[in-house]
Amino acid sequence: MNAALDRIQSLVMGNRPMSGRQPGHNESKAGLSFLYSSFLVLFLTLLVLPLRARIEPTNLAMFYLLAVVVAAMRLGRGAAIFASLLSVVAFDVVFVPPYYTLGVDDAQYLLTFAGLLGVSLVISALTARAREQARAAQRREAQTAALYERNRELAEEARQAQLHQETEELQAALLNSISHDLRTPLATITGALSSLRDDYALLDEGARRELLDNAYEEAERLNRLVGNLLDMTRLEAGALRISKQLAEIEDVIGAALVQLSTRLGDRPMVIDTPKGMPPAPVDFALMVQVFVNLLDNAHKYAPAGTAIEICARGGGDELLVEVADRGPGIPSEQLERVFDKFVRLQEREDAGGTGLGLSISRGIVEAHGGRLWARNREGGGAVLTVELPLETDHEPLTEDLA
């Protein structure tokens, strides 16, 4: 009984029924909606009863229209008609003298009954139709939403599948690239050493020297490769610690050139670092690694005998270092892609290397709050520019490295 009252209350207040039933289910429960209609009329009757002594019964009849509207909106056409009839009866019994009988003292009230019934039925019909239309619209909306949701799910599934495939392809390319790049120098070293071991007497002095130099250079390359792989792993794991200290960029470049001295051989270098450049806050060892990669790259692509140029300019808030070569340059659509992992310029597959160097270098420079980008040079060749902030974000420098 309490539940029924709650229900009526919620109907009157325009709330959803507490039971949480969907509107569509009510129609199958016609009996229940007739019961709710009865309660609705009873509830209104009791609500208005205290006014019986003060207000003309004709005016009170208006309240029943409210019950009919609520019934039509919430319970359906049948329940609304039932509420109309019941309203007329209740009005007659409760508000029209003599009270609590079906009899009528004043015949005028028959007109009131007819009016009440007529208006109630019209309201029932109109409201119920509006309600049905709203329901139909809701259903259509729900269907559209369901359809849309399904479409979205399908699209998402397709996207996931594609992503998965791309990840797998990338991993396969990665493994391919790493194993290729580790094995290439190892193959040279193993080959050179086995030749020296097995055919020592057959080789003349020049051939032995050639094999040894070859093996040594490849061992150094292998070491750079391992260094890059380690840095990349740290960078990706977020474990790369940057410990900045003020350093002359000239000093950083010098240390990179020392590391690459065997590889660069007699490659001409043009170094333009003006005296009195402001020192930059850098992690020395990591920044050396950046320039080792940039110079290694320039050396790889530039024809023998052409100079690699290093030009540094500083002042204000930043310091710029350009590493320029006279190689084939970079196709304009690849200028950004060369910083992706394992990307090498297709036409120079023979140049070797992992395609990791530029990617790591950019990672390190960005970890310093700087930028690294590539452009093509007038007259041919590529320029890689490192831009480093001279400001240190106001954080104290780790002057004490030890």
Added chain:
Amino acid sequence: MSEAGGRVVIIDDEQAIRRFLRTVLEAHGYEVFEAADGEAGLAAVAQQHPDVVILDLGLPTIDGVEVIGRLREWSEVPIVVLSVRERETDKIAALDAGADDYLTKPFGAGELLARLRAARRRASGPATEATFTLKDLKVDMMRRLVTVKGEEVQLTPTEYDLLRALINHAGRVITHRQLLRQVWGSAYETHFHLLRVNISNLRHKIEPEPARPKYIVTEPGVGYRFRDEG
């Protein structure tokens, strides 16, 4: 420079490295003793009285830096440590603990022999010659006169002291702190900018190409090395 007849103890847990070192060192007249861990290494040094010790920093039981500390309690034998690129702080810790120099793996045989020669020279006391000559650089200690290709170079007193400290360590690494202590005094031990600026100025005065130094080489994250050969 003579290098024959030296005794060397190798403390390294990697058998392949010990084998490689033994081959190279014996070919250059060294007598080689091997130890696979710190305890055995300390015992070997006590028994063999080597002229130089090669010590790997990544040892299994007692750490290389601790081995240096314990060795330094009773021995002044030159120690050259082996380390990897990423471990700059380990290198500094080893040098602070009393190691003479380090080699970054992988290293070449030439580099190894040069380090051993320089470390042994330290043990035989500071150079007493009045002039130092390397390539185009000539330093007359008596007259505090520096010339490059016969032309006199004007150095400030600080730059001269810095150059002399580097030359006294020729061939060996010298940390930022060691240089600051020797040239400016221990109160200035952490004034790294002083060192940085003076090294840069010195390079611009004596190096033909300051960005590709021939004499004063930077040891990333550790210090400097005055290159005395090759």
